[in-house]
Amino acid sequence: MSEPKRLFFALELPSAVQKQIVQWRATHFPEDAGRPVAADNLHLTLAFLGEVSAEKQRALAALAGRLRQPGFTLTLDDAGQWLRSRGLLQLASMLRAQAARSGCYQSPQPFHPHITLWRDARQAVPIPAPGFRWTFPVNEFVLYESSFSRGRTRYTALERYPFDKES
Ligand code: 3AM
Numbered sequence: 179m180s181e182p183k184r185l186f187f188a189l190e191l192p193s194a195v196q197k198q199i200v201q202w203r204a205t206h207f208p209e210d211a212g213r214p215v216a217a218d219n220l221h222l223t224l225a226f227l228g229e230v231s232a233e234k235q236r237a238l239a240a241l242a243g244r245l246r247q248p249g250f251t252l253t254l255d256d257a258g259q260w261l262r263s264r265g266l267l268q269l270a271s272m273l274r275a276q277a278a279r280s281g282c283y284q285s286p287q288p289f290h291p292h293i294t295l296w297r298d299a300r301q302a303v304p305i306p307a308p309g310f311r312w313t314f315p316v317n318e319f320v321l322y323e324s325s326f327s328r329g330r331t332r333y334t335a336l337e338r339y340p341f342d343k344e345s
Contacts, residue, residue: 182229184324187242187273189222189252189266190335191293195312196220199254203295206306212296219333222252222266222293224319225273227282234280235336239321241276242339245269249341253313254293257305266291269319317341 191199196217203214227238250265270289278284321337 180232182231183235185227185230185235185238185336186322186324187224187227187277187319188322188333189224189316190318190320191220191222192314193217195254195314198310198312199293199295202310207296207303210300211303212299214296215294219331220293220295221322221333222291224270225277225282225284227277230282234282238277238280238282239337241280242273242319242321242337245272245339247272247341249315249317249343251313252316253311255308255311257308263291265316273319 199220200214200217230238247265247269250263252263252266267289270291274284274289318338318340320335320339322333323336325332325334
Protein backbone atom coordinates (compact mmCIF):
# COMPACT_ATOMS: atom_id res chain seq x y z
CA MET A 179 0.00 0.00 0.00
CA SER A 180 1.33 3.45 -0.84
CA GLU A 181 2.14 5.98 1.86
CA PRO A 182 -0.38 8.75 2.57
CA LYS A 183 0.45 12.07 0.95
CA ARG A 184 0.22 15.54 2.39
CA LEU A 185 -2.17 17.31 0.03
CA PHE A 186 -3.82 20.66 -0.46
CA PHE A 187 -5.81 22.51 -3.11
CA ALA A 188 -4.41 25.89 -4.12
CA LEU A 189 -4.17 28.52 -6.80
CA GLU A 190 -0.88 28.70 -8.61
CA LEU A 191 0.44 32.25 -9.06
CA PRO A 192 1.76 33.34 -12.46
CA SER A 193 5.58 33.29 -12.35
CA ALA A 194 5.70 37.05 -13.14
CA VAL A 195 3.60 37.71 -10.03
CA GLN A 196 5.78 35.35 -7.95
CA LYS A 197 8.83 37.36 -9.03
CA GLN A 198 7.17 40.70 -8.24
CA ILE A 199 6.18 39.45 -4.79
CA VAL A 200 9.73 38.28 -4.07
CA GLN A 201 11.14 41.65 -5.16
CA TRP A 202 8.60 43.48 -3.02
CA ARG A 203 9.42 41.24 -0.05
CA ALA A 204 13.17 41.82 -0.45
CA THR A 205 12.80 45.58 -0.37
CA HIS A 206 10.16 45.81 2.36
CA PHE A 207 11.16 43.32 5.06
CA PRO A 208 14.31 42.83 7.12
CA GLU A 209 16.41 39.91 5.88
CA ASP A 210 16.02 38.03 9.14
CA ALA A 211 12.21 38.28 9.23
CA GLY A 212 11.97 34.49 8.97
CA ARG A 213 12.46 31.73 6.43
CA PRO A 214 11.42 33.19 3.07
CA VAL A 215 9.13 31.00 0.98
CA ALA A 216 10.83 30.28 -2.38
CA ALA A 217 9.33 32.13 -5.36
CA ASP A 218 8.20 28.87 -7.00
CA ASN A 219 6.38 27.88 -3.82
CA LEU A 220 4.27 31.03 -3.49
CA HIS A 221 0.64 30.01 -3.87
CA LEU A 222 -2.79 30.69 -2.45
CA THR A 223 -4.13 27.76 -0.43
CA LEU A 224 -7.81 26.99 -0.92
CA ALA A 225 -8.17 23.90 1.26
CA PHE A 226 -5.61 21.94 3.26
CA LEU A 227 -6.36 18.22 3.22
CA GLY A 228 -3.71 16.76 5.53
CA GLU A 229 -2.26 13.25 5.17
CA VAL A 230 -4.43 11.51 2.59
CA SER A 231 -4.49 7.85 1.51
CA ALA A 232 -4.44 6.97 -2.19
CA GLU A 233 -8.09 5.91 -1.97
CA LYS A 234 -9.20 9.14 -0.36
CA GLN A 235 -7.11 11.12 -2.85
CA ARG A 236 -9.01 9.47 -5.71
CA ALA A 237 -12.35 10.34 -4.09
CA LEU A 238 -11.33 13.96 -3.44
CA ALA A 239 -9.91 14.35 -6.94
CA ALA A 240 -13.14 13.03 -8.46
CA LEU A 241 -15.26 15.42 -6.38
CA ALA A 242 -13.02 18.36 -7.30
CA GLY A 243 -13.33 17.42 -10.97
CA ARG A 244 -17.11 17.81 -10.73
CA LEU A 245 -17.01 21.41 -9.53
CA ARG A 246 -18.25 23.85 -12.13
CA GLN A 247 -17.13 27.42 -11.81
CA PRO A 248 -16.27 30.16 -14.25
CA GLY A 249 -12.79 31.66 -14.11
CA PHE A 250 -12.28 34.88 -12.19
CA THR A 251 -9.83 37.70 -11.78
CA LEU A 252 -7.76 38.01 -8.65
CA THR A 253 -6.28 41.28 -7.48
CA LEU A 254 -3.56 41.34 -4.85
CA ASP A 255 -3.46 44.84 -3.54
CA ASP A 256 -2.84 44.72 0.17
CA ALA A 257 -0.23 43.34 2.49
CA GLY A 258 -2.94 42.50 5.01
CA GLN A 259 -5.89 41.29 3.03
CA TRP A 260 -7.01 40.87 -0.52
CA LEU A 261 -9.83 42.36 -2.48
CA ARG A 262 -12.74 40.04 -2.16
CA SER A 263 -13.31 37.87 -5.17
CA ARG A 264 -16.62 36.05 -5.11
CA GLY A 265 -15.23 33.28 -7.32
CA LEU A 266 -12.32 32.68 -4.97
CA LEU A 267 -14.44 32.57 -1.82
CA GLN A 268 -16.99 30.28 -3.47
CA LEU A 269 -14.33 27.88 -4.72
CA ALA A 270 -12.57 27.66 -1.35
CA SER A 271 -15.86 27.12 0.42
CA MET A 272 -16.90 24.28 -1.96
CA LEU A 273 -13.51 22.54 -1.70
CA ARG A 274 -13.49 22.86 2.08
CA ALA A 275 -17.01 21.48 2.37
CA GLN A 276 -16.10 18.50 0.15
CA ALA A 277 -12.91 17.92 2.16
CA ALA A 278 -14.84 17.98 5.44
CA ARG A 279 -17.45 15.56 4.10
CA SER A 280 -14.62 13.25 2.97
CA GLY A 281 -13.21 13.21 6.50
CA CYS A 282 -10.38 15.76 6.15
CA TYR A 283 -10.38 17.97 9.22
CA GLN A 284 -11.13 21.58 8.30
CA SER A 285 -10.31 24.40 10.64
CA PRO A 286 -13.42 26.25 11.91
CA GLN A 287 -11.57 29.53 11.29
CA PRO A 288 -13.02 31.55 8.42
CA PHE A 289 -11.13 31.44 5.15
CA HIS A 290 -8.72 34.36 4.91
CA PRO A 291 -7.15 34.20 1.46
CA HIS A 292 -3.46 34.90 1.81
CA ILE A 293 -0.09 34.15 0.33
CA THR A 294 2.47 33.09 2.91
CA LEU A 295 5.74 34.97 2.38
CA TRP A 296 7.71 33.86 5.46
CA ARG A 297 7.69 30.83 7.69
CA ASP A 298 9.09 30.50 11.22
CA ALA A 299 9.02 34.25 11.83
CA ARG A 300 10.97 34.92 14.99
CA GLN A 301 9.09 38.08 15.84
CA ALA A 302 6.37 40.30 14.48
CA VAL A 303 7.65 42.77 11.91
CA PRO A 304 5.81 45.91 10.84
CA ILE A 305 3.64 45.22 7.81
CA PRO A 306 4.78 47.57 5.05
CA ALA A 307 2.34 49.77 3.18
CA PRO A 308 1.32 47.72 0.15
CA GLY A 309 1.83 50.07 -2.81
CA PHE A 310 1.21 47.34 -5.35
CA ARG A 311 -1.67 46.04 -7.41
CA TRP A 312 -1.20 42.75 -9.19
CA THR A 313 -4.17 41.51 -11.15
CA PHE A 314 -4.30 38.24 -13.02
CA PRO A 315 -6.88 35.84 -14.41
CA VAL A 316 -7.39 32.55 -12.59
CA ASN A 317 -8.33 29.74 -14.96
CA GLU A 318 -7.73 26.64 -12.87
CA PHE A 319 -7.02 25.30 -9.43
CA VAL A 320 -4.47 22.66 -8.54
CA LEU A 321 -4.13 19.65 -6.24
CA TYR A 322 -0.64 19.81 -4.73
CA GLU A 323 1.46 17.36 -2.81
CA SER A 324 3.68 18.92 -0.17
CA SER A 325 6.89 17.04 0.58
CA PHE A 326 9.95 17.83 2.59
CA SER A 327 13.37 16.50 1.72
CA ARG A 328 16.94 17.70 2.11
CA GLY A 329 15.76 20.66 4.12
CA ARG A 330 13.49 21.88 1.37
CA THR A 331 9.71 21.99 1.01
CA ARG A 332 8.53 21.04 -2.43
CA TYR A 333 5.03 21.43 -3.86
CA THR A 334 4.24 19.10 -6.74
CA ALA A 335 1.15 19.69 -8.87
CA LEU A 336 -0.68 16.34 -9.08
CA GLU A 337 -3.82 17.42 -10.91
CA ARG A 338 -5.09 20.57 -12.54
CA TYR A 339 -8.76 21.53 -12.72
CA PRO A 340 -9.57 24.09 -15.43
CA PHE A 341 -12.54 26.37 -14.82
CA ASP A 342 -15.39 26.74 -17.25
CA LYS A 343 -14.66 29.32 -19.92
CA GLU A 344 -16.35 32.66 -19.20
CA SER A 345 -19.20 33.22 -21.63
O1 3AM B 1 1.02 28.52 2.44
P1 3AM B 1 -0.21 28.53 3.28
O2 3AM B 1 0.08 28.94 4.68
O3 3AM B 1 -1.36 29.22 2.69
O4 3AM B 1 -0.11 26.66 5.95
C1 3AM B 1 0.03 25.56 5.07
C2 3AM B 1 0.15 25.96 3.63
O5 3AM B 1 -0.69 27.03 3.36
C3 3AM B 1 -1.25 24.79 5.06
O6 3AM B 1 -1.24 24.08 3.84
C4 3AM B 1 -0.47 24.77 2.89
C5 3AM B 1 0.56 23.88 2.26
O7 3AM B 1 1.41 23.37 3.23
N1 3AM B 1 -1.29 23.89 6.20
C6 3AM B 1 -0.30 23.09 6.63
N2 3AM B 1 -0.70 22.40 7.73
C7 3AM B 1 -1.97 22.78 8.00
C8 3AM B 1 -2.93 22.43 8.98
N3 3AM B 1 -2.68 21.51 9.91
C9 3AM B 1 -2.35 23.75 7.02
N4 3AM B 1 -3.55 24.33 7.00
C10 3AM B 1 -4.42 23.96 7.99
N5 3AM B 1 -4.13 23.02 8.93
